[in-house]
Every structure is written in structure tokens, then in C-alpha cells.
Amino acid sequence: MLHKCMFSGSGGQGSALMAKMVCLGAIKENLKVVMTQTYGIEQRGGDSTAYVIVSDEPIGSPIVENDADIAVALSQSIYGNCFAGVVPDGMLFTNSSMVDNPKESDAFKQVFLPVSDTAVQLGTVRCANMVMLGAVLAGTGLLKLETVEEVVRETIGNKKPQLVELNIEALRSGYSAMKKES
Amino acid sequence: MENLSAKYGKTLNLDKLTSYCPGCGHGIVTRLVAEAIESLGIMSRTISIVGIGCGGFSHHYMDIDAIEATHGRSPSFAIGYKLARPDNIVFTYAGDGDTCAIGLGDLMHAANKGMPITTIMVNNTVFGMTGGQMSPTTLEGQVTTTTTKGRAVPHQGYPLLVPEMMRAMPGVKYLARESVATPKDVRKAKKSIRKAFECQVKGLGYAFVEVIVPCPTGLKMNVKDSYARCGNEMTDYFKPQVFKDETEQSDVA
Amino acid sequence: MAQETLFLKNTEAFAESLARCGVKYHFAYPITPATDVMKRMAVILPAYGGEMMQMESELAVSSALAGAACTGKLVATSSSGPGLTLMHEAIGFMCAAELPCLLVDSMRVGPGDGDILGAQSDYYVATRGGAHGDYHTIVLAPSSGQEIADIVPTGIKLAYTYRTPVLFVIDGVSAQTTESTTLPAYHDYSAEFDTAGWAFTGTQDHPKRALITGSYSHQDGYDLNEKLRAKYATIREKEQLWEQEQTEDAEIVVVAFGIHGRMCRDLVAKMRAEGKKVGFIRPISLWPFPELAFAGLPDSVKNILVVEMNHGQMVDDVRLAVNGRIPVHFLGKTGGDMPMNTLAEMIAEANRILGE
Structure with missing residues (x-):
């Protein structure tokens, strides 16, 4: 099993936190995981991409170089880069609340979910990343939902216990929305 | 020649004839350091960290473990050593060139850290081992092989007053300048050097003693004249005094 | 501390591995991308009965390290290129003085003040040494967090067996990479070595010892150098470390250390899948350089491609190792938004050479 992921978003959308949740969850499932910071021309003010490689074997190249099989675009400004970074048969998850005029792709599957709107309905737009992460888990089987819920309880629970249930609800809502989609 | 070192106890060991030139002030300071170690009963746990220059010879005349450090770095060596083995007594011994030319940064930061370490700086206003070049403490107008018309202040600055620079550092608990110009001065120097070690034994903080000594060879003077200069021009500028003595504090456990 | 798997920056993996393997005192000065090592050491060392001492410069860092x-x-200690440059006075001294210690260099783009981006630009200064005299520093180049944890004990054993500094080098990209690393349970590897026979601890249990690297006679200088020569010859003979895969029938062998070495695993898998006969050698000890790996290459190998995050430093050692027997090609870059060649570029270059 080998997944190369890119989680992209604009300032404050929490794409790096999504990546970190995946990494910590992967360790819980006894998988190897590598995360690198943004390198390359897509590095711009406000936008950020976290690259994560998850594998059940020792990981070779730690660099994701336009060969992600799981990509997430939370905002308009990074959508183009994400679109260019996905391999054939990969999946691109796009936040349709923020991305207008998406491109067509025959090579890989695109999933459009209004995660910002869903997050607002849940109480705050700031949990859009967790809604999206739930969808990614449902759509790819990257990790078990329960594993990531456990990570949320441990990491967010430590600092902001009042936000744990909100984030778990966000995860679950994205998860079930994706299940309905597929 | 009769070997007198045994009269001073076990620390001083002159089985090897000293490499110091006749009349060199290092001989006196080395003996005073050995006497201080002897009188405090700390010989077997004392480590000498010496610099490069004639001061580097000093450990050869003491039966204690010694480290010949890189040039100017003995205060930093001492910091590392003392951190790893706080129960040892660590002192650095070097001349003015090693201590306040190449090693001034290491010295000041070590002093400012305030760890219990003792530094003896032997100031003879000249680079002795390399044959009499200007050092930071060379007096204004003093002729050396690199200041053939005398040290010129406009480009070379004034002689460096090292303890004065340390005075404001609260971590420095004993701070003095002494000289070896006369027997009376030597007795005072002996007291200060002992206090500088006592300060460390009590765990109080950093201790520094500058000792003004003659270098007849480097200054191209006979021994008598070099001692006269030590007692006059040198100590007129580098005024012997105890700047700070906080050694009467109770022990830091 | 028990064995545990953590998600750590590789700089932090260094700190954890050093502390868990017995390092008590760490000296450092802030410098990107190595600062995270000292930051973590400051937090964790007290629990091991040790301390991180921040010094005023890398010159003072290395001197305090020597004293300790x-x-x-x-x-x-831990640092990056400009800091390593300042440390060479003490590194050369410690080699001459035969003092064991560990150094970590998180390499960045040079020369001069350089750039904080990762690079492998310190290969020369690490393996050749930046100080005067005939000395060598053992240099180990882990390529992942797990290898950091696994190789620190090896470094400690080498440092104490040969009483010499051991330098770990890692490119700044890998240093800043975060990954899952299984850290060992606490074990002080230095405790396996008896230092009472040489350490400068005071005369309570031994006659006077003096650490002297200067020559009091011309014979002293000769004797010291001959002693070091013999020691370095033993290290060269016994301590070469490398990883090697699929070179048995290879037509081209890619040689890279650190991150590029790690990428070679993917390179070989992808190119072999296309039927290309490619293998790789990943030097782990940069000094001693693993010449034995090259001596054993079969006649099928017609070309070697060296890939580095610099303009060609280790390639010199590869050329010396093959001594004209096999043509040696080079691919490398340093600096820029993407401060290294990608896997795609490595594969393209290997294919170009195969097609020649």
C-alpha cells in the first residue's frame, strides 16, 4: 500500500492540520509516513500545500512530485496546481464552496463537495478541513475513520477540548456525504 | 641548582627545569597558583586548561591533569568541562595575547555566564613566545617588533583594561589585578589568586585575576629594569586593585 | 524512556536519538535549519540528567564541546554550514587530541552566508576537513528519520572505539522533513566504553595526564601523525558503510547519499519495471568512503551516475574509487525554489546515459 497525498489550501483553512491528522493516524495504524513542506513554484503568499506519503513499507523518495494519487484543493487559488499534480486514476477532492469553473478531467476522478458550506452549517467555517478529511477517508480508504477520530480526540482534546465534538461531527459529516456520493 | 619545588608542597613540580626565560614573571605566577591549589587541598581534582604562548608551559610544573587548549579558547573549554564535571576545580591560565587578543570573546562570555571557573591572565604587555609583538595590552608608545615606532593610539587603540570590562558582570564574584613587581606585590597577588580558587571551591561564580609581570626577553630589557618597569609604567596604567570580592558569601551548596 | 514511534521532524529525531543513546551535554548556537535540534535538546536533556548549553558562537560551541x-x-553539537565552518578549529583539535564527540550538520546552500534551503554542499568540508593538518573526521549520512535513530549508536561506537569526532550530515530538506520514526529505548552506548584510561578527570586515580597536541620536539609531530595515520588506515579498512541494490547485472549504477540515495530506491523500482538494468549504491559513511562497493561492481556496469544537491563534490570520491575503470557522470543542483533534482529528472538523466 502506498499513497502520495497533497493537501492544499489558503491561509487559515487548515490544510497542514489535515495532513498532520493523516500522519498521526497512519502511525496509529502502524504505517510509515513522511510529510514535507511546500517546495517548488506553487509556494505563494497565503497558500500552502502539505505533502504526505503513507506506506506499509519503508518510504523511498519523500518528495511528492506531481504524482499524488490523493489531492485536496480547499481554495480557488491552488486548484490549478492540485489539478496538475494528480496521477491518472488518482482522486482530486475539491471544495466546491470556494472553487468556481473547475476543469474537466478524464484521467482521474474529481469529487466536488461544498465543505465550507457544510462547515458553516455545523457551526464554523473553520472545520471545513475536517469535513473534507472525512470525505477523503470515505473516498479512498486511506485510513479508518475511527483512527482519525482518535487522533482528533488526542490532539485537539489536549488544547481545546470544547472543539473535539465539533471536529468529530465535521469528520463524520464529510465521511457520510462522500459515502452517499459514491 | 637546588630544586626548591618540594618546599611548596606536592602540586608544584620542578623536576623539569622551567622553560621560562630568566626573570620571567610566569615563574612567580605559576608558583602562586600551585601554592593556592596546595593550600586549598584540591590538587587531585583540579584541572589546568592553558592557552597557547608561554603560559601554556605552566602546567608542566604542576602535578595536576592539564589540557592544552586551542589559542584563546581555554575559557570555552572550561565552560564545557565544568558543565560535564562540576565537582572538579577548573582554571585557565594564559597570557595577555591568548586571553584578550584572540580569546577576548570566549573570556567575556565565560565570565558573564558566571559559572564557577577561575581565570589567571598573565599580562606582560607583549606576545612573548613569538618574539615580542604588540598585544592588546601593549602600552601607548611601547616599541615592539610590530610597533617599531611605538604603539600608536590612533590606529591601534589604548591598552585593554580587561577586569574593568568585567566589573559590571554580576556573575563575576572575585575580580582583581595584581603585580609581581616587588615581594610585597607578590604577597598580595598570592592572596588574590588563592581567593580566586576559593571562590570556585565555594561554588560562588566566576573569578578572574590579572597579574602584571615583566617579560625581559620580549621587551629586550635586563631583569632588573624589567621589574622596575613593572612597578612603574606598567602598574601606573594597569592599576593593581581588588575590583570585587564577594567570596565571603556563604557556600553555595 | 521506552521505545516509541513518534511523528517528528528529522532534526528532532536527531535530538531524541542522541539523548536516548547517552548524550548528556549538547552545545549549540541557533542556525537554520539545525535550530530544532538544540531546541528539543533544551527541553529533553534535563530528564536525562544533562543540559543543553547555548554558546555565543559556533567557535565557542566547538571549544566547549572539546572541553567537555x-x-x-x-x-x-548541531549546526549548519556556516556554523560548521567556524567549528573546524576545534574539530581538527579534537581529531589530534583523540577526543570522542558527535556533531550534526544540517546542510544548507552555500557558500558565504548562503541560503537556508537544504543542500548537500558540505560534503567537501565534512570529508576533507576545514582545519589544518592530516586528519579525518568520520562522516555518516543517514537518509531518513529511521536511519537517524538506527545510526546514532553506530556513531557513538565509532567515536569511542577510535576516540575521534563523528559527524552526521543530513541535507536541510531531509532535516525539515517530518516522518514516523521508531526511537530506541534509553541506553547509554558510551557507557560500554571505559574512559578511565585516558579521560582528564583529575589525579585522584591516575598520575598526571596532559592533553597535548602541540609538538615540544619535531619528533612529537611525526609521532602524532604516524599514530593518526595508523588509526585512519584501520578505520578505512573496517568501517565503510553503504547500501547497495540490484547492481549484480546493472548497466548503469546511480550513486547518491542522503535524500537522493533514498530516492534511488524508487528510481530503481520504476526503471526496472521498464526493463532497464539499473542499480544503486548509497554511501552511508562518507568518510571512510565506501570504495569497497565500487571494487565489487561487475563488468556489466558501463556507466555511473552520481546525483547530489550540489555542483559535484562526492563525485570526486566516486571517480577515485573507480579509478577510470567506468565513466562517471554527474547530475546536481543547489539553491532555487526546488533546491534539488527531482526523481523524474534523475530517471531522465539515467535514461539519457543508457541511450548514448
């Missing part, structure tokens, strides 16, 4: 190493205790 005189006690026989396990001591370490």
Missing part, C-alpha cells in the same frame, strides 16, 4: 569531551562523557 576531555571528561570522557558523551557530548554533542
Whole structure:
């Protein structure tokens, strides 16, 4: 099993936190995981991409170089880069609340979910990343939902216990929305 | 020649004839350091960290473990050593060139850290081992092989007053300048050097003693004249005094 | 501390591995991308009965390191290129003085003040040494967080067996990479070595010892150098470390250390899948350089491609190792938004050479 992921978003959308949740969850499932910071021309003010490689074997190249099989675009400004970074048969998850005029792709599957709107309905737009992460888990089987819920309880629970249930609800809502989609 | 070192106890060991030139002030300071170690009963746990220059010879005349450090770095060596083995007594011994030319940064930061370490700086206003070049403490107008018309202040600055620079550092608990110009001065120097070690034994903080000594060879003077200069021009500028003595504090456990 | 798997920056993996393997005192000065090592050391060392001492410069860092190493205790430092440059006075001294210690260099783009982006630009200064005299520093180049954890004990054993500094080098990209690493349970590897026979700890249990690297006679200088020569010859003979895969029938062998070495695993898998006969050698000890790996290459190997995050430093050692027997090609870059060649570029270059 080998997944190369890119989680992209604009300032404050929490794409790096999504990546970190995946990494910590992967360790819980006894998988190897590598995360690198943004390198390359897509590095711009406000936008950020976290690259994560998850594998059940020792990981070779730690660099994701336009060969992600799981990509997430939370905002308009990074959508183009994400679109260019996905391999054939990969999946691109796009936040349709923020991305207008998406491109067509025959090579890989695109999933459009209004995660910002869903997050607002849940109480705050700031949990859009967790809604999206739930969808990614449902759509790819990257990790078990329960594993990531456990990570949320441990990491967010430590600092902001009042936000744990909100984030778990966000995860679950994205998860079930994706299940309905597929 | 009769070997007198045994009269001073076990620390001083002159089985090897000293490499110091006749009349060199290092001989006196080395003996005073050995006497201080002897009188405090700390010989077997004392480590000498010496610099490069004639001061580097000093450990050869003491039966204690010694480290010949890189040039100017003995205060930093001492910091590392003392951190790893706080129960040892660590002192650095070097001349003015090693201590306040190449090693001034290491010295000041070590002093400012305030760890219990003792530094003896032997100031003879000249680079002795390399044959009499200007050092930071060379007096204004003093002729050396690199200041053939005398040290010129406009480009070379004034002689460096090292303890004065340390005075404001609260971590420095004993701070003095002494000289070896006369027997009376030597007795005072002996007291200060002992206090500088006592300060460390009590765990109080950093201790520094500058000792003004003659270098007849480097200054191209006979021994008598070099001692006269030590007692006059040198100590007129580098005024012997105890700047700070906080050694009467109770022990830091 | 028990064995545990953590998600750590590789700089932090260094700190954890050093502390868990017995380092008590760490000296450092802030410099990107190595600062995370000292930051974590400051937090964790007190629990091991040790301390991180921040010094005023890398010059003072390395001098304090040397002073602490005189006690026989396990001591370490971490820095990056410009800091390593300043440390060479003490590194050369410690080699001459035969003092064990550990150093970590998180390499960045040079020369001069350089750039904080990762690079492998310190290969020369690490393996050739930046100080005067005939000396060598053992240099180990882990390529992942797990290898950091696994190789620190090896470094400690080498440092104490040969009483010499051991330098770990890692490119700044890998240093800043975060990954899952299984850290060992606490074990002080330096405690396996008896330092009472040489450490400068005071005369309570031994006659006077003096650490002297200067020559009091011309014979002293000759004797010291001959002693070091013999020691370095033993290290060269016994301590070469490398990883090697699929070279048995290879037509081209890619040689890279650190991150590029790690990428070679993917390179070989992808190119072999296309039927290309490619293998790789990943030097792990950069000094001693693993010449034995090259001596054993079969006649099928017609070309070697060296890939580095610099303009060609290790390639010199590869050329010396093959001594004209096999043509050696080079691919490398340093600096820029993407401060290294990608896997795609490595594969393209290997294919170009195969097609020649």
C-alpha cells in the first residue's frame, strides 16, 4: 500500500492540520509516513500545500512530485496546481464552496463537495478541513475513520477540548456525504 | 641548582627545569597558583586548561591533569568541562595575547555566564613566545617588533583594561589585578589568586585575576629594569586593585 | 524512556536519538535549519540528567564541546554550514587530541552566508576537513528519520572505539522533513566504553595526564601523525558503510547519499519495471568512503551516475574509487525554489546515459 497525498489550501483553512491528522493516524495504524513542506513554484503568499506519503513499507523518495494519487484543493487559488499534480486514476477532492469553473478531467476522478458550506452549517467555517478529511477517508480508504477520530480526540482534546465534538461531527459529516456520493 | 619545588608542597613540580626565560614573571605566577591549589587541598581534582604562548608551559610544573587548549579558547573549554564535571576545580591560565587578543570573546562570555571557573591572565604587555609583538595590552608608545615606532593610539587603540570590562558582570564574584613587581606585590597577588580558587571551591561564580609581570626577553630589557618597569609604567596604567570580592558569601551548596 | 514511534521532524529525531543513546551535554548556537535540534535538546536533556548549553558562537560551541569531551562523557553539537565552518578549529583539535564527540550538520546552500534551503554542499568540508593538518573526521549520512535513530549508536561506537569526532550530515530538506520514526529505548552506548584510561578527570586515580597536541620536539609531530595515520588506515579498512541494490547485472549504477540515495530506491523500482538494468549504491559513511562497493561492481556496469544537491563534490570520491575503470557522470543542483533534482529528472538523466 502506498499513497502520495497533497493537501492544499489558503491561509487559515487548515490544510497542514489535515495532513498532520493523516500522519498521526497512519502511525496509529502502524504505517510509515513522511510529510514535507511546500517546495517548488506553487509556494505563494497565503497558500500552502502539505505533502504526505503513507506506506506499509519503508518510504523511498519523500518528495511528492506531481504524482499524488490523493489531492485536496480547499481554495480557488491552488486548484490549478492540485489539478496538475494528480496521477491518472488518482482522486482530486475539491471544495466546491470556494472553487468556481473547475476543469474537466478524464484521467482521474474529481469529487466536488461544498465543505465550507457544510462547515458553516455545523457551526464554523473553520472545520471545513475536517469535513473534507472525512470525505477523503470515505473516498479512498486511506485510513479508518475511527483512527482519525482518535487522533482528533488526542490532539485537539489536549488544547481545546470544547472543539473535539465539533471536529468529530465535521469528520463524520464529510465521511457520510462522500459515502452517499459514491 | 637546588630544586626548591618540594618546599611548596606536592602540586608544584620542578623536576623539569622551567622553560621560562630568566626573570620571567610566569615563574612567580605559576608558583602562586600551585601554592593556592596546595593550600586549598584540591590538587587531585583540579584541572589546568592553558592557552597557547608561554603560559601554556605552566602546567608542566604542576602535578595536576592539564589540557592544552586551542589559542584563546581555554575559557570555552572550561565552560564545557565544568558543565560535564562540576565537582572538579577548573582554571585557565594564559597570557595577555591568548586571553584578550584572540580569546577576548570566549573570556567575556565565560565570565558573564558566571559559572564557577577561575581565570589567571598573565599580562606582560607583549606576545612573548613569538618574539615580542604588540598585544592588546601593549602600552601607548611601547616599541615592539610590530610597533617599531611605538604603539600608536590612533590606529591601534589604548591598552585593554580587561577586569574593568568585567566589573559590571554580576556573575563575576572575585575580580582583581595584581603585580609581581616587588615581594610585597607578590604577597598580595598570592592572596588574590588563592581567593580566586576559593571562590570556585565555594561554588560562588566566576573569578578572574590579572597579574602584571615583566617579560625581559620580549621587551629586550635586563631583569632588573624589567621589574622596575613593572612597578612603574606598567602598574601606573594597569592599576593593581581588588575590583570585587564577594567570596565571603556563604557556600553555595 | 521506552521505545516509541513518534511523528517528528528529522532534526528532532536527531535530538531524541542522541539523548536516548547517552548524550548528556549538547552545545549549540541557533542556525537554520539545525535550530530544532538544540531546541528539543533544551527541553529533553534535563530528564536525562544533562543540559543543553547555548554558546555565543559556533567557535565557542566547538571549544566547549572539546572541553567537555576531555571528561570522557558523551557530548554533542548541531549546526549548519556556516556554523560548521567556524567549528573546524576545534574539530581538527579534537581529531589530534583523540577526543570522542558527535556533531550534526544540517546542510544548507552555500557558500558565504548562503541560503537556508537544504543542500548537500558540505560534503567537501565534512570529508576533507576545514582545519589544518592530516586528519579525518568520520562522516555518516543517514537518509531518513529511521536511519537517524538506527545510526546514532553506530556513531557513538565509532567515536569511542577510535576516540575521534563523528559527524552526521543530513541535507536541510531531509532535516525539515517530518516522518514516523521508531526511537530506541534509553541506553547509554558510551557507557560500554571505559574512559578511565585516558579521560582528564583529575589525579585522584591516575598520575598526571596532559592533553597535548602541540609538538615540544619535531619528533612529537611525526609521532602524532604516524599514530593518526595508523588509526585512519584501520578505520578505512573496517568501517565503510553503504547500501547497495540490484547492481549484480546493472548497466548503469546511480550513486547518491542522503535524500537522493533514498530516492534511488524508487528510481530503481520504476526503471526496472521498464526493463532497464539499473542499480544503486548509497554511501552511508562518507568518510571512510565506501570504495569497497565500487571494487565489487561487475563488468556489466558501463556507466555511473552520481546525483547530489550540489555542483559535484562526492563525485570526486566516486571517480577515485573507480579509478577510470567506468565513466562517471554527474547530475546536481543547489539553491532555487526546488533546491534539488527531482526523481523524474534523475530517471531522465539515467535514461539519457543508457541511450548514448
